[in-house]
Each structure stands twice: as structure tokens, then as C-alpha cells.
Amino acid sequence: MLRECMLFGFMMVCAVATIANAAERYHLGRPITSDELAGWNIDVRADGAGLPVGHGSVREGQQIYATTCAGCHGANGEGKPMDRLVGGFGTLNTASPAQTVGSYWPYATTLFDYIRRAMPFNAPQSLTADQVYAVAAYVLYLNKIVPEDAILDAKTLAKVQMPNRNGFTSPDPRPDIKTTPCMKDCR
């Protein structure tokens, strides 16, 4: 650009071109193909957007859970060594809150999203969509949020109402503590 300006001597044109360039694109990436994106686009939103085709039942989930999840989360989701998944209802406002999937998580879709992206711990992203639906169904069943005969898919999972759905507040109310700094003989 600079060399062209000097060669042609059109300094005004050069300046304008430089500014225009700054607002233009750098063309340093390339369009991603839908095939490429499909393997990486794994998030599931609260409204169910992103849930894949497939389905899973509580019963199927029970089998997968026993072999894949129980080692860390306990036979019935009671936790130890890792996070407790079940129960804790009514404890959030007590001295010992138990923040489980059942008592705390606001969206069932998040359960699918998280299992799909990060579980099982020793082999993340190894479960099929059907298996993730099934495990999610079983964890929800353990929390008495879906019945024993539940079969979850993109439609039914997105409709599951979590007990603590309305337990979260935003926006951030801070600063919630206002202090005037005392310098002498304080307290």
C-alpha cells in the first residue's frame, strides 16, 4: 500500500484507502463447512436448541450409569468421590446446602450438554446421543423429576421443568456492600 502510494504519488487517495482498509476484513480465516462444524457444534441451549436426534430411556440409562458413572457419583447418585447428583431438596437455604442436579440445576438441557461434552471423566465425548439422553433420563429419574418409564428426546428433554428453575437471580446486584473508609479509632 505504502509503496504504491509513493510510486503513484496520490497521497490523498492513499490515506483514504488505508482508512477504508482498516474497516474492511483481513481475510485471515476461511469459511467453515457444515461438515466441519457438525462435529464441534455440541452446545445445547436452555430452550433445547442444539439437542441432537436420538432418544434414551430411564432403564437404558440405569445400565449405562451403573457401568460408567456410579464409580465416581455413587450407585444412586449420592456422590463421593465426585459431585453428588441426587437429592438435597429443601437444603439450599440451610447451613449445609446440597447443590445437586435435582435441588439446584435450573435446566435439564444443561445436564445433556454437560454429559455430552465432559463425561464420562475418563472418556469424554465417547457416549452416543442415545446414551446421553438415557443417562440424563436416569439422573432425572433418581431425582424424581421424570417417571420410571420416561424416554427423553429433543422435544421431551427441553420440556422437563427443574425444581429450582426460578432459583437464580440476575443481573448482578453488586456492589452490595458500601463502606466508608474510617482512618482513626475505628469500630
Add this chain to the structure above:
Amino acid sequence: MRKKGSFTGKAELRGASINQHPMDRRRLLLAGGALSGALAGNVLVPQISSAEGASNLPPNVPAWMKEQGAPILSAPYGVPSRFEKNIVRRKREERPTDTAATSFAPLQDLHGIITPNGLCFERHHGGVPDINPEEHRLVVHGMVDRELIFTMDGLARFPSVSRIHFLECSGNTLNWKSANPKWTVQFTHGLLMCCEWTGVPLSTLLDEVGVKPGAKWILAEGADAAAMSRSVPLSKALDDALIVYAQNGERLRPEQGYPARLLVPGFEGNMNVKWLRRLKVGDQPFETREETSKYTDLMPDGTARQFTFLMEAKSVITHPSGGQQLKGGPGFYEISGLAWSGHGRIRRVDVSTDGGRNWREAQLQQPILSKALTRFRASWQWDGSPALLQSRAMDETGYVQPRHDAIVNARGVNSFYHYNAIQTWRVDINGEVSIHVA
């Protein structure tokens, strides 16, 4: 093993067994001291034993002046003096796994405001991936005009900026209930770093893809075994967020997100997604596990605050601090510490040596940068009587770091994240420093 005195011997001797080192006796003595101090933190004045290394003290000529030292490239990537090997990251307790885990920076032994790359705290949810940058990509998609994929070379070709910012885990400083009396500042405040970060403004990248009207949030996703994911408000992304590929002059360390991470200055550490592989633009938060079941602040009434991103003003005295000892007895000591705010610059830091009854203004070391650590210092003549050391930060918005009782009154004790109350260190009559539990 070459003999002592050969020109190339030192490099090998460095890593050789202790017994064969020419100064093995001193080394063993120091190593023993280092080990015993490992959990308690170091001492302010090194104890010099008369039995150790006396031949190197005046009037004698030190051994290291009588021979050539180590040659260049003894360590092609330099390492600290072997006498500093106690200055390392540590874990606070045993956890079920060391991959979804945390290691803490030894703030008590650091100087100035920049955290050395090898001492930056670690918080991983699925371990540190071993990413070949040639095989790593960043995808930007969703509510954009052009869904693009970038190589790391392509990313590095964008106009870049370097900025100094702190990064603090929102779970830093778990003093809500009673703090462990054995904790040093490493374990109370060590989920904190401050680096010069180099990368591309996220706004530049978003201009490149063209954000569609109605977009409000961006999902950031990592390429680790947790596929870490957080929603970032578009307003923050366009304000001062960066995609960084370097820290403190070199490429990111693997444990800091190599080859690229998100940096959202002043926001809680978890949002600074490491090993960044995907940005998805959307019109609502993505409600990921890390912004619903975790990183939400439980209040006494059982509700939880969500999307509490900002790290409010905070400070801590790092020197003297828990586990250290004023070994020189009564006399002059410099109180020194760190202050920071996610809202911007630190305006003032006050220190107290009587538990918050009387305060005086500390000196602030330049540079005082926005959303960066600021080093403060105050002179102190210790008279040998028990003392309670405190620091109190004020940022440019006028916000003042609260007392412990104020934050507990406002939020109870189950909120876990975002604890930023004043820290108290107790100095007892023999100079030992420990956490003061009120």
C-alpha cells in the same frame, strides 16, 4: 560426570545427585531448610548458620570467584537459582483427581506485579491438553454474517495488542467460614496472577465475522477434556476482551491455554476459557454447567446470584504473611502486598497494624494499571508486641474492600465465590505470622 572445575561440568552437576556436588553440604542444609519451610512459607530473614558456608564469607574469597561459572546454555531455557527451588505452585489438599484440580501461586515469594509464567496458578477441569497448534483451530459461528475457521498462524496475523491484566479465580480466598489457621497467602489468595497478555482484540475478530443484529452473548469453548464452556456478554467481548496467544513475552504455557485463550479482563477466572476452539454468537446465555450449577453465588435465602462476573476490589499483604516469621526481632520491616479491581485502577490502599483500628495510606508502586495488580508498600517499625496486619483497597469507582463481617452480613457463608474481604495476619511476640481468625 565430569570433574569439578571443568568448563562444561556445571550444567551436568546441576542436575546430578546431591552427593557429587562440590558444595553438597551447603546444598543439603539449604534443601533441608527449604523442605521444612515448604508448607509454612519462607522466612523473612534467612537464617545463617555458622556451620554453613562460612568459608565463603568475608574475609575469605567465595569459592564461586575462584573458578569459571557455568557456561552459557547450561539451561537453554533458563531456570531459577537452585536456591529458589522452594518457590513453586502447590496444591492445598488432596482431591479425588489432579486433573480437575487447582494449584496455587506462591504470592508470599513474588515481587512487583508480574507473575512468572511458571508460577501462574492452575485451575483445570479436565487436565492440561497437549495441543499441537498445527492441529488446533478457532471457529467463530452462530449469529454472524460469515462463519469462519482460523488457524493459529492466521490468528497471529491479525493486528495485535499487549496489555497487563490480573486474572483471579472467583473461588480464590475461601474465608467465608473459618479459615484454616495453617494457610499461607499462597493458599488464601494464590488463585491470582497478573501477566502481560498479547493477542487479538475479540472485537477485531467479531468485525471479521460480522455480528448480526440481536446478538447478545458469546459462548466460549475450550479444547480440553472438559470442553469448558462459558457465556460472555457481547458488550464485554466488544469492550476489552482479547484472544491471547502469549503471556509475559512468550507463547502461552500449556497450563494457561496454549495455543490460545480468551481473556476477559476483570471477570472471574473461569470465563477466560483456555485452549479456545470455538466462539458461538447467540441472543441469550447458553446456560452451561459452569454458569448454573457452578460459579453461581448461593444466598442465605436459597436463591443464587447468576452471571456475577466481575471481580471486585481486593487486596492482601503478602509480606509479612501467614507462615512467615520476623526473624530479625523488633525493628524495621516493609509491609508489602497486592491490590486489584475488576472495575479498573486502584486508587488507594490503606494498611493497619492494629487490626483495623487505625489506618494509614500505603505507597502505590507505579505503574497503576486498569484491571491489573498494583503493588503497595508501607514502612513499619515493629516494636515486638503482637500486631494485626490488614490492607484495604479502594478502586477508582470509590468502592472500598469490605470487612469480613460486612460480606457475611450481605451474602451469608454459602456463597463460595467472590470473597474479597480484608485479610488479617497476626504477628505474635516471637515474630510468627499466621492467619488471624476473628
